[in-house]
Amino acid sequence: MVNESGQLYTIEGFAAALLLVFTIYLILSATNILTPGDTHITDMQLEQLGNDALAMMDTPTQYVETGNAYTAKQSDLEKYIMSPTNANLAEFNSTLSDYLNVKNISRDSLHYNAIVWYRNDVTGSIGSYQFSRSLPAITGREHFVRVTRLVTLSGLPIVPPPDPIFSNPPPAIPPNPPNPTMDNRPQTVLLDVTLWRD
Amino acid sequence: MHDDSGQMSIDFLIGFTVFLIAFIFVATLSSGLFINLQSKTIDYDAVAYRTGVILAEDPGYAFDPTINTNTTRWELLDTLYIDRTIRFGLAISKDYPNILSKGKVQSFFTNGYGFSKDDYKSRLIFGDYPYRFNITLKSVGGSTEYPTPSVADDATYLQKYGYIRRVVDIKEPGDAVFALPDPAFATSPIVNISIGFEDLYDTERGDIYRLRPLDETIVINITNFNGRTLNDIKFNGNIPPMPPDISPTIEIYKNTATKDPTKRVVLGTTGINNLLLFIDPRYTRQFMGQDDSAGKISLNLTFDQPVVSTSQFTYTYNNAADTVITPPYLVPAVMEVKIW
Numbered sequence: 001m002v003n004e005s006g007q008l009y010t011i012e013g014f015a016a017a018l019l020l021v022f023t024i025y026l027i028l029s030a031t032n033i034l035t036p037g038d039t040h041i042t043d044m045q046l047e048q049l050g051n052d053a054l055a056m057m058d059t060p061t062q063y064v065e066t067g068n069a070y071t072a073k074q075s076d077l078e079k080y081i082m083s084p085t086n087a088n089l090a091e092f093n094s095t096l097s098d099y100l101n102v103k104n105i106s107r108d109s110l111h112y113n114a115i116v117w118y119r120n121d122v123t124g125s126i127g128s129y130q131f132s133r134s135l136p137a138i139t140g141r142e143h144f145v146r147v148t149r150l151v152t153l154s155g156l157p158i159v160p161p162p163d164p165i166f167s168n169p170p171p172a173i174p175p176n177p178p179n180p181t182m183d184n185r186p187q188t189v190l191l192d193v194t195l196w197r198d
Numbered sequence: 199m200h201d202d203s204g205q206m207s208i209d210f211l212i213g214f215t216v217f218l219i220a221f222i223f224v225a226t227l228s229s230g231l232f233i234n235l236q237s238k239t240i241d242y243d244a245v246a247y248r249t250g251v252i253l254a255e256d257p258g259y260a261f262d263p264t265i266n267t268n269t270t271r272w273e274l275l276d277t278l279y280i281d282r283t284i285r286f287g288l289a290i291s292k293d294y295p296n297i298l299s300k301g302k303v304q305s306f307f308t309n310g311y312g313f314s315k316d317d318y319k320s321r322l323i324f325g326d327y328p329y330r331f332n333i334t335l336k337s338v339g340g341s342t343e344y345p346t347p348s349v350a351d352d353a354t355y356l357q358k359y360g361y362i363r364r365v366v367d368i369k370e371p372g373d374a375v376f377a378l379p380d381p382a383f384a385t386s387p388i389v390n391i392s393i394g395f396e397d398l399y400d401t402e403r404g405d406i407y408r409l410r411p412l413d414e415t416i417v418i419n420i421t422n423f424n425g426r427t428l429n430d431i432k433f434n435g436n437i438p439p440m441p442p443d444i445s446p447t448i449e450i451y452k453n454t455a456t457k458d459p460t461k462r463v464v465l466g467t468t469g470i471n472n473l474l475l476f477i478d479p480r481y482t483r484q485f486m487g488q489d490d491s492a493g494k495i496s497l498n499l500t501f502d503q504p505v506v507s508t509s510q511f512t513y514t515y516n517n518a519a520d521t522v523i524t525p526p527y528l529v530p531a532v533m534e535v536k537i538w
Contacts, residue, residue, distance in 0.1 A: 016213060023220040041243050045362060048247075052254075052296060052365035059297070059367060061528045063407035065515075099365050102532045104334040104348070 042197075043145050046110070050147035050195050053099035057092075058149060074155065081116060081189065082155045084131070084178055092132050100195065109198040113139045117190040121183050129179050131191070144196035150188050153177075157184045242329075242360025246537040249323055250362040253333070254533060255295035258287030258302065265488065271413060273305035274480050277445075280313070286322045290369055290405055290413075297406055297528065298368045301414060301479065307335060307346040315351050323537070332536040337529055338365075359538035367528035371409055373417035375522040376511040381424050384504035391418060393495040393513040395486075400515065407526055412490040414526075416477040418497075418513070419455075423505060427468045430500035433477075434485050440464045446480035473499070 057077040064073060074082075080092040092114075100110040113133040119126055133139070158177060177184050260272035260283040270291065272283040286306060288298040313321075323329050334348040376391065378384070393411065400408045409416070431438060431448070439447040441464055450463040451474045463473065477495075486493045515525050 016217075020216065020220065023217070023224060026224050044247070045243075048250075049363055049365065055296060056365050056367055056530055059406075059528065061367070061530075063403050063525060098338045099530065099532070102336060102338050103363070104336045104532075104534055 043143070046145045046195050046197070047147055049100060049110075050112075050145065050193060051149075053096060054147060054149040054191065054193065056099065057095060058151060077149070077151055077191070078153060078155070081131070081151055081191065082153055082178055089132055093134060096132075096193075097134055110195055111136075111138075111141075111198060112196075113194045115192045116179070117192055118179070118182050118187065120181065121185060121187075127179075127181055128192075140194050141196045141198070144194045146192065146194050148193070149191045151191050152186075152188045154186065156186050241327075242358070242537045243362075244360070245323060245325070245329060246360035246362045246535045249331070249333075249537065250364050250533070250535045252322060253286065253288050253306075253535070254298070254364045254366055255289055255292070256285070256287035257289045257291050257299070258283070259285040273299070273302045274413070274483065276480070281317075283313075283317075283321055286318070288366075294406055296364065296366045298366050298531075299413065300368055300370060303335065303346065303368060307349055318349060318351075330538050332534075334534045335368075335531055336534075337368075337531045339530075359536045361537075362535050364533045364535075366531050366533055368531050369406065369414075370527055370529055371414040371417060372524040372526045373419060374511075374513050374524075375419045375421065377520045377522075378420065378422040378505055379507055379520065381503075381505070384506055386506055386508060387429075387501045387504050389420060389499045389501070389506050389511070391495075391497040391499075391511045391513065393497070395490050395493045395495075397512070397514040399491040403515075403525075406528070409526055410490055411477075411479065411495070412483050412486065412488065413479055415479060416475075416482070416513070418473075418475040418477070420473040420475070420499075420511075421471075423470045423472065423501070425468070426470045426505055427502040428463055428465060428470060428473075428499060429502055430465065430498075432498045432500075433481075434496055436485065438481060446478040446484075448478065448481060449476040450474070470501075 054077065058075045060073060060075045076091075076095065080088045096112060096114075097110075100112065101108040111134045114131040115128050116131045117126060117128045156177060182189075257270040258272040260269055260275055261267075262269045262271070262275060263279055263282065264276065270287070272280075272286070275282060288302045288306060289295055290297050290299045290302075318331065319329060323331060330351040332348060332350040335346050337343070376389075378389070393416065395411060398409045398411060428450075431450070433448065439445075441462055449457065451458055451461045452463045452467060452470045453472050454461045454474060457474075457476070463470070475497075477497075482495065486495070509520075511521060513523070515523055517523055
């Protein structure tokens, strides 16, 4: 019962005080949860898979002692980038597709688009070129993830082939760096791969 | 207050306002009240990810009573001591994540090796919650040895499960093929094979591409016997156990390219045209200690008739006229972990 003095009776006062204290305790023990959506776990799984695939492609399957500086101790990934022939690009496509999609039962449906970034030492500019993509030939789809790997091109600089009159058969090394605007010097390029699931 | 004005007192309004603000806060933040309770779906993915990391990037951990020290070679423990395994892991070492040891893979995925389902949970998944698991390994083209039998708690899993897939390389130890000369030029019935640890300990190759005889099985294939009988075998002067006492030892098979139990060789076995030997690293370690940078294995096989000239076969990384070496190589594979 309340009167004009503005005071609460003792029991009601205690009850109100307990209610307030308990409410404050609930507020302080509660935490705010941000829910940006359910894609972060799927993104993490795709990123892990993509990083693993590039890392394993950049690991030589065997130790090769013979051959010149272009072929010795070279990973498959470096070979594909250094010498982007049709055969090598097809092999890159099938290898990366297998690494991304092979499962114990059935097969996944992951697609990719790969771009190589490099730096021109003379101009200081950054360049890029389309390296490979899986079919259908699109550059991406929501929701995609990006994985990258720095690949050291240890086969550069490429020594120009000797006079063709005196070379029989012609040397197996390519006459130019992988891309016409790329420097012919030891360098590391960035392989930028976007992945998405259909 | 009972009056006719219909107005509420100031203290009631203030008290009610405070209460209402507090109630609105609680209603807004009530979703966070349950944060300490278990969320199954998110937890399964986290556990699956952690399990995948432990398998692919960690070599494992155990206590070896025979050398009284901790070790990562849990797969080489004597069967009496496999319970001393503290944590599973398949990588050859912490320095080379995603490069798996074939010996660890075989021990982990072999049902009946000695580990129960509870052993897998306590040494790999951890935690008090009774997780169920399904772990598989499948090669990416080429090798038919994988898929290995999967390790599973329950073959049928629920619709919602935590999942991770890792791409790995499995290190195969390679082998050596020694071809005997034409029997017309044979002068000795003793085939001697020398395996020098210094020859194999190539720091340029690193642990990924060199043969580690104290960790990996040494595979030797000797061809062109022309129907001989094995009379004796000595490993640094010791006779390895023959069937039925077979582990750990040197497993020998005749006239086959794979481990065929029907073609197992014992002393006195006749009709040998080719010999396939598997030297178990646990057997090697009994005589060679812990250091794989020094030491030498001398393997002598004695037959009933001359089979070889005076030259000795040497296991290195180089080919010769009568020797073809396949150094260690990597086989790509995909490992899947499902947790529910």
